[in-house]
Amino acid sequence: MEKSGKGHTLSLGRTWLSKSIRRREAWSPKTRRNFRTGILFISLWIIGFLAFNLYPILASLYYSFTEYHIMTPKIWIGLANYALVFEDPLFLKSLSNTIYMIVFGVSLSLILSFSCAILLNLKIRGQSIYRVIYFLPSIVPTVAATLLFLWVLNPQMGFLHIMLGKIGIVGPDWFKDPVWSKPGLIILNLWGMGQGIVVYLSGLQDVPVSLVEAAELDGASWWQRLRYVTIPMVSPITVFLLIMGVIGMFQYFAQAYVFAAGSGSMASVLGSPLHSTLFYSVYLWNVGFMQLDFGYASALAWIMFIVIMISTALLLRSSKRWAYY
Amino acid sequence: MFPRSNRWYKLQKKVRPFFQHVLIFTVGLFFLLPFLWMLSTALKSDLDIYRTPPTWLPYDLKQVEIDGELLPLYNVQIDDITKELAALEIKKGQGKFVDPANPEIIIEMPMKYAEPILIVKPRWQNFPDALSKAIRVGTGVSFLTYIKNSLTIAFFSILGTLISCTTAAYGFARLHWPGRDKIFLVVMGTMMLPFQVTMIPMYVVFSKIGWTNTFLPLIVPTFFGNAFMIFLLRQFFLTIPEEMCDAARVDGASEWQIFSRIVLPLSKPVLASVVVFTFLWVWNDFIGPMLYLTDPKLFTLAIGLQDYQGQHNVAWNQMMAASIMFTLPIIIAFFFAQRTFIQGVKLTGLKE
Structure with a gap:
């Protein structure tokens, strides 16, 4: 029995092998040698691709169709995990929190990083120092930056509190008030928007001077030059940053995790206060590694992947109408 | 009419840069002040951090x-x-x-x-205190442990990335073999894959082979290639003149010799970029160590700081001192390799 089974696979293997050999016979010995060397050079990547990309992709796709907690055997349940999201209030909450961050956070950081890039593109002295200052916060490690902002936004002793107090505003309690937790995180994101500024700045420097001068000669005001020359010229960068921003927000995790843990009273509850910082990736983490529901978490990961793909495609498609390549 | 408008023009020319400076500086405060607040807090005494209203200068008992x-x-x-x-x-x-x-x-x-009686007095002692102070009771773990762990992971990740990505990039840039460009598209495609998709199966595998609470799940994958680094290296290798390699081939050099004796020595700038980027990723990585490391002895700085913050009665001065020590290597790296940083930002987000 065993022998015949082996023989079967062997013959299958042989036909496949002979086919590929026949195909390779068309190659000259030199091509064959090159092929071998080439494969040898990328062999580590091939192993990595199979073990750390292809296998986990297939496995998580499979998990997503099963009921699977780490210790229990996997039970095939078809699309039930995917159907579950429509009845899962926390999923909808996490999705709406993420959309909030995209609509307000990403757009605000695009507008402000473009504005900062315009400032940094002015021809004045000391500009290189200003550029460093605007950029530096973006390379502060995420955890350090978030901790710093937990302290800056501290409602009793933080410096933002003093500053607001000086102009007569009582600052909100950023960590306990579900209305203010997301704006708090947006401020943190804006502090680290240096990368967007740099990308916009390089785009501004690529805008042909002749184009701006031509508009100036035609009597275009500063605002008109900005609106009808500069903004269209950097629109491909806006598309790029918008897509990166959307992807980044779906993967937004470390800041939200540290922020929620720092909100004090409920250190163990992710997404606190009141699920207001329960973003998509945070919820996925919660389902996967707190509830150990690997099947549902895998489905959530795939939904995220699909949503990212669709929104990237939609943004690229719509950008044909408003961006100039 | 004419002279007046000329004067107006001159005035505008003088005044405008002034207002531009004021504007840039004011906006710059938003980026700068949190740094100063971090430093100010790190130099305060325990008594001073809880004083209301807080002050910018660190005060201590006379x-x-x-x-x-x-x-x-x-x-x-x-x-x-x-x-x-x-x-x-x-x-x-x-x-x-x-x-x-x-x-x-x-x-x-x-x-x-x-x-x-309080006088202005920076408390530098916070820095050594933050390093040596036992963070978790009974474990003997301090920030120094975390720094060692982060450095260990960074060292091996850099080594792994250099070995696996340079060879692969050479295979894609300098060798001509059938199917190469199709496979390179696959390499680029893997960049699109979110970490969250592969996270769960990888966790299952690594925990089944008993690798949780070791550095192996964080280090071993770096020895098997990374799409972004392969792309970065390939782009650089493509700029090395083909004639150089061909001349060596005529002289009978093997591909391995061409790779190690000619291409690598010419690629020092891009190798430096790879080292810097890998270091940044490892130093900044949060979710990876969160997944695999639960023993405080193995914590990296990123999750160690978070863990410390999650405990009661955080000493914010030492916390900020530790954060500064966490941030400083990156700031220093930035001043040495500014161009590399900017280039990396333009290619993709640095932190992701």
Whole structure:
């Protein structure tokens, strides 16, 4: 029995092998040698691709169709995990929190990083120092930056509190008030928007001077030059940053995790206060590694992947109408 | 008419840069002040961080040396006269004070009549304290442990990335073999894959082979290629003149020799970029160590700092001191390799 089974696979293997050999016979010995060397050079990547990309992709796709907690055997349940999201209030909450961050956070950081890039593109002295200052916060490690902002936004002793107090505003309690937790995180994101500024700045420097001068000669005001020359010229960068921003927000995790843990009273509850910082990736983490529901978490990961793909495609498609390549 | 408009033009030319400076500087404060707040907090004494309203400058108790001992000074009110006295002992609202000028006489006063004297004094001691202080009771773990762990992971990740990505990039850039460009598209495609998709199966595999609570799940994958680094290296290798490699081939050099003796030595700038980027990723990585490391002895700085923050009674001054030490290597790297950083930002987000 065993022998015949082996023989079967062997013959299958042989036909496949002979086919590929026949195909390779068309190659000259030199091509064959090159092929071998080439494969040898990328062999580590091939192993990595199979073990750390292809296998986990297939496995998580499979998990997503099963009921699977780490210790229990996997039970095939078809699309039930995917159907579950429509009845899962926390999923909808996490999705709406993420959309909030995209609509307000990403757009605000695009507008402000473009504005900062315009400032940094002015021809004045000391500009290189200003550029460093605007950029530096973006390379502060995420955890350090978030901790710093937990302290800056501290409602009793933080410096933002003093500053607001000086102009007569009582600052909100950023960590306990579900209305203010997301704006708090947006401020943190804006502090680290240096990368967007740099990308916009390089785009501004690529805008042909002749184009701006031509508009100036035609009597275009500063605002008109900005609106009808500069903004269209950097629109491909806006598309790029918008897509990166959307992807980044779906993967937004470390800041939200540290922020929620720092909100004090409920250190163990992710997404606190009141699920207001329960973003998509945070919820996925919660389902996967707190509830150990690997099947549902895998489905959530795939939904995220699909949503990212669709929104990237939609943004690229719509950008044909408003961006100039 | 004409001279006036000329004057107006001149005035505008003088005034405009001034307003531009003011504007850039004001916006710059938003980026700068949190750094200063971080530094200011890191230099404050334990007493000073909880003072309301908080101050920018770090204050500490003014101290005086009496018989070889440093004692804090207080303004003590005795019968309408305020005297500067050093506190020997404070117990249950009662303080024992001595006059520094006349240390023999001990005066006992309720603390409500005593006001600590504060002077501007940075407390540098927070930095060594943050490093050596045991963070988790009973484990002997300190920030120094976390730094060692982060450095260990960074070292091996850099090694792995250099080995696996340079070879692969050479295979894609300098060798001509059938199917190469199709496979390179697959390499680029893997960049699109979110970490969250592969996270769960990888966790299952690594925990089944007993690799959780080791650095292996964080290090081993770096020895098997990374799409972004392969792309970066390939783009650089493509700029090395083909004729150089061909000349070596004519002389009978093997591909491995061309790779290691010609291409690699010419690629020092891009290798430096790979080292910097890998270091940044490892240093900044949060979710990876969160997944695989639960033993405080193995924590990296990123999750160690978070863990410390999650405990009660955070000493914010030491926390900020530790954050500064966490951030400083990256700031230093930035000043040495500014161009690399900017290039990396333009290619993709640095932190992701």
